[in-house]
Amino acid sequence: MDVFAGFHGRVLAAVQQLKHDGVVPHDTSIEGITLEPPKDASHGDLATNAAMVLAKAAGKLPRALAERIAPLIAADRHVEKVEIAGPGFINLTLAPAFWPSVLRVVLDQGAYGQSTIGKGEAVNVEYVSANPTGPMHVGHCRGAVFGDALANLLAFTGFAVTREYYVNDAGTQVDALARSAYLRYREALGEDIGQIPEGLYPGDYLKPVGQKLAHQHGSELLSLPEEAWLPIVRAAALRAMLAMIEDDLASLGIRHDVFFSERSLSQGPRDEVAETINDLKARGLIYRGRLPPPKGKVDEDWEDREQLLFRSTQFGDDMDRPLVKSDGSYAYFAADIAYHRDKFRRGFKTMIDVLGADHSGHVKRMKAAVAALTGGEGHLDIKICQLVRLFRAGEPVKMSKRAGTFVTLREVVDEVGAGPVRFMMLYRKNDAPLDFDFAKVTEQSRDNPVFYVQYAHARASSVLRNVRETFPDLGPEEGSLAESDLSRLSDEAEVAVIRRIAQFPRLVEAAAMAHEPHRIGFYLYDLAGDFHGLWNRGKDLPQLRFIYESDRELTRARVALVAATKRVLASGLGILGVEALHELH
Numbered sequence: 001m002d003v004f005a006g007f008h009g010r011v012l013a014a015v016q017q018l019k020h021d022g023v024v025p026h027d028t029s030i031e032g033i034t035l036e037p038p039k040d041a042s043h044g045d046l047a048t049n050a051a052m053v054l055a056k057a058a059g060k061l062p063r064a065l066a067e068r069i070a071p072l073i074a075a076d077r078h079v080e081k082v083e084i085a086g087p088g089f090i091n092l093t094l095a096p097a098f099w100p101s102v103l104r105v106v107l108d109q110g111a112y113g114q115s116t117i118g119k120g121e122a123v124n125v126e127y128v129s130a131n132p133t134g135p136m137h138v139g140h141c142r143g144a145v146f147g148d149a150l151a152n153l154l155a156f157t158g159f160a161v162t163r164e165y166y167v168n169d170a171g172t173q174v175d176a177l178a179r180s181a182y183l184r185y186r187e188a189l190g191e192d193i194g195q196i197p198e199g200l201y202p203g204d205y206l207k208p209v210g211q212k213l214a215h216q217h218g219s220e221l222l223s224l225p226e227e228a229w230l231p232i233v234r235a236a237a238l239r240a241m242l243a244m245i246e247d248d249l250a251s252l253g254i255r256h257d258v259f260f261s262e263r264s265l266s267q268g269p270r271d272e273v274a275e276t277i278n279d280l281k282a283r284g285l286i287y288r289g290r291l292p293p294p295k296g297k298v299d300e301d302w303e304d305r306e307q308l309l310f311r312s313t314q315f316g317d318d319m320d321r322p323l324v325k326s327d328g329s330y331a332y333f334a335a336d337i338a339y340h341r342d343k344f345r346r347g348f349k350t351m352i353d354v355l356g357a358d359h360s361g362h363v364k365r366m367k368a369a370v371a372a373l374t375g376g377e378g379h380l381d382i383k384i385c386q387l388v389r390l391f392r393a394g395e396p397v398k399m400s401k402r403a404g405t406f407v408t409l410r411e412v413v414d415e416v417g418a419g420p421v422r423f424m425m426l427y428r429k430n431d432a433p434l435d436f437d438f439a440k441v442t443e444q445s446r447d448n449p450v451f452y453v454q455y456a457h458a459r460a461s462s463v464l465r466n467v468r469e470t471f472p473d474l475g476p477e478e479g480s481l482a483e484s485d486l487s488r489l490s491d492e493a494e495v496a497v498i499r500r501i502a503q504f505p506r507l508v509e510a511a512a513m514a515h516e517p518h519r520i521g522f523y524l525y526d527l528a529g530d531f532h533g534l535w536n537r538g539k540d541l542p543q544l545r546f547i548y549e550s551d552r553e554l555t556r557a558r559v560a561l562v563a564a565t566k567r568v569l570a571s572g573l574g575i576l577g578v579e580a581l582h583e584l585h
Contacts, residue, residue: 002115002505003102004046007076007092008035011048014072018054023068028057037503044083044091045499048073051088062088099495100486102502106564107482111156113505113571117512118159122347125151127354128249128256129166132241133177134203136248136409139356142434143385144409145425145577147354148254149517150383152575157512162348165256166339169238170263171332176200177241178234182221184210185233189219209240251413252422253577265338266330273330276338276373277308277323285311285372291319310337315368336362337369344370344378352515353382354430360384381515385430391437416441419578423450426576427521444584446532449525453569454581456528459535460566461582463546467559470547474556481560488557491544493534497565500527504568508575517576524572531565 011033018024030053038047051066058065066084073092074082081093106112127147130140148163155161168174180201187193188210196202213221213236221229242259249255265272280286289309309320310333323334343351351370355362363382370380390397390407397407413421420441427449428434446452467474489498504523511519538545546558570580 002509003105003502004035004506007046007073007079007094010073010076010079011035011050011069014069015050015054017072018058018065018068023060023065024054024058028054036506037499038089038091041499043085043089044081044093046092046094047085048090048092049088051084051090055088066090096490096495097487099498099502100489102498103486103489103560103564104482106501106567107560111571112564112567113508114156114158115505115509115512116158117509118154118157120158120160121350122162123154123159123350123352124162124164124343124346124348125154125352125354126164126166127151128245128254129168129355130245131168131171131173132238132245133173133201134241135205135244137406138388138390138409138412138436139406141252141409141412141421142388142425142430143354143356144249144252144254145422146383146385146430146517147352148252149422149426149520149576150352150354150515152577153508153512153517153520156575157509159512162258163256164258164260164343167238167242167259167261167263169261170266170335174234174238175230177206177237178230181206181209181213181237181240182229182233185213185217185221186210188214189222205244206237209237212236212240248409251410252418260339260342262335262339265335265342272342273334273338276341277334279341280310280337280372283372285314286323287311289320291322294319310369310372312365312368312372315371317364317368321365333365333369336366337373340366340370340378340380341373344374349374349378351378351380353380355382355384357384357386383430383515386433388425388434388436391435391439393439394437397438412436412438419454419581420450422576423453423521423578426518427525429516429518446529449521450578451584452532453524453528453573454578455584456531457566457569457573457580458582458584460531460562460569463559463562464566467547467555470549471552471555474552474559481556481563484557484560485553486557486560488554489561491534491537493530493537493544494558494561497527497530497534497561500530501564501568504572520572520575524569524576527565527568527572 012030015024015030015033019026019028032053033048033050035046035048038044051069052062055062055065063084066088070082070084070090073079073090078095078098079092080095083091085091125147128140128144130136136144151161151163176199180196183193183196183200184206187207213233217232221232266274277286287309288306290304290306291309293304303322303326305326307322308324309322312321313319321333323331325331340351353366363384366382367380370378390412416438424436424441425434440448441450442448444451489495507519507523511517546555546562548555548558573580
């Protein structure tokens with residue numbers, strides 16, 4: 001429940017009154033009218049742009065229109081002051097009597113901040129989708145955490161979310177994987193295979209695959225030609241790699257509902273890639289032609305030959321795109337189009353792809369393809385996760401003990417824990433590079449955001465445990481706490497915490513609609529800061545302590561505030577997939 005919703009309704013009612021009075025035309029759209037907490041708290045508790053949105057249609061200056069709107073809003077008993085600022089913003093300061101109602105909503109509501117704005121809409125979130133050729137590395141980690149937190153956020157706001165992993169099992173890389181596993185098979189049979197050849201995968205993680213093949217097949221694969229043993233070894237290696245990937249992801253609390261095979265698109269019961277190309281042909285969007293050389297950096301798709309091209313420039317792309325390689329096989333882009341066509345046919349009009357930094361060139365072409373295939377009904381949002389740079393006390397970390405060429409996801413999780421990894425991967429916008437310092441994420445200080453937030457939750461938990469020592473009959477049950485005399489929470493630091501709590505539902509909805517889970521992490525840090533500030537005031541001023549021995553009812557009100565803070569912290573951490581700790585060791 002958004003406790004500010006009533007004030008938004010008051011603003012819209014004021015607009016309706018102006019329409020009734022003929023100040024604003026009756027058919028004027030109210031779309032775009034917002035009511036948000038201002039960035040500067042000194043400007044009040046809420047601010048609306050209504051006058052600026054309506055000014056053109058009304059033929060009036062925004063400030064003049066604001067003068068008409070302000071008194072109508074000021075009539076609300078919970079509004080203490082209305083001021084007009086700048087070009088025509090209307091700032092509202094709410095009455096002190098309003099704020100206790102926020103805590104009652106938090107304590108009475110089962111899942112404060114949960115929303116129904118999604119209205120059950122089916123959303124497909126595809127994330128990780130790393131080539132199944134080895135263990136997850138730290139680069140995959142960021143996209144995995146981002147996608148999982150975004151899926152949590154969308155589910156929390158009422159969307160029907162499917163979490164999907166696209167298994168790239170049709171390219172040359174899986175044949176290279178199979179040949180690498182075959183070498184380990186020969187090694188398991190006692191052969192000295194020497195150095196792993198260039199182009200194959202040298203990691204020790206394939207040794208168990210070779211040993212299992214030796215156990216299952218003995219030496220019989222040695223007598224078979226490559227075209228006979230390759231499918232057998234490829235299938236075994238893929239199974240092993242996917243099991244490893246699922247296990248690595250599970251260490252971060254990440255699961256997928258669907259693992260979709262790329263190979264199934266062209267080698268299943270139907271050739272869905274061919275069907276997709278034919279579908280585009282029927283829409284007049286396929287032609288044979290030559291592409292001019294790209295300006296600047298050479299595009300990987302460019303070849304100086306006549307080829308089958310998709311008219312992606314009709315849908316905002318920089319160039320038309322080839323669908324078939326010179327050897328007659330499908331281009332990766334053709335399979336990607338078929339895959340998104342399949343998603344749409346499964347009922348997903350909204351699709352979110354979480355991709356790595358090396359896929360930024362795919363954004364325009366894939367959006368063009370989805371627009372073409374769905375007649376504009378489908379919406380594709382591609383989120384690019386930029387690179388992660390690892391440090392240890394400021395020094396770069398480059399090599400893995402396990403894989404030899406990169407740092408694995410599991411090594412990072414095993415060293416610092418899933419919670420710190422998840423929080424820190426989300427404590428920066430996805431399209432900005434991220435520096436991850438092992439020393440920093442285990443540091444117990446305000447400079448470590450995950451510690452700072454978990455410490456706030458642990459502190460709140462300790463208050464709820466300890467209150468019975470002073471007042472044995474004062475239980476921390478949230479329902480009874482909501483009946484406290486919350487008007488006694490009048491200190492500026494107490495009100496600051498309540499104000500922050502009140503913003504949570506609105507922030508959650510905004511983060512969900514923007515597909516930006518990092519906003520939750522930023523909010524939690526700010527809420528933790530407010531709560532720690534209140535805690536510290538209690539250390540300096542004993543009368544502000546949460547448990548105040550000489551005043552049971554005041555203690556009860558403050559414990560209600562603590563319980564509400566704890567609930568919001570736990571909800572936010574739950575969206576991010578981070579454990580809300582009750583004690584810190």
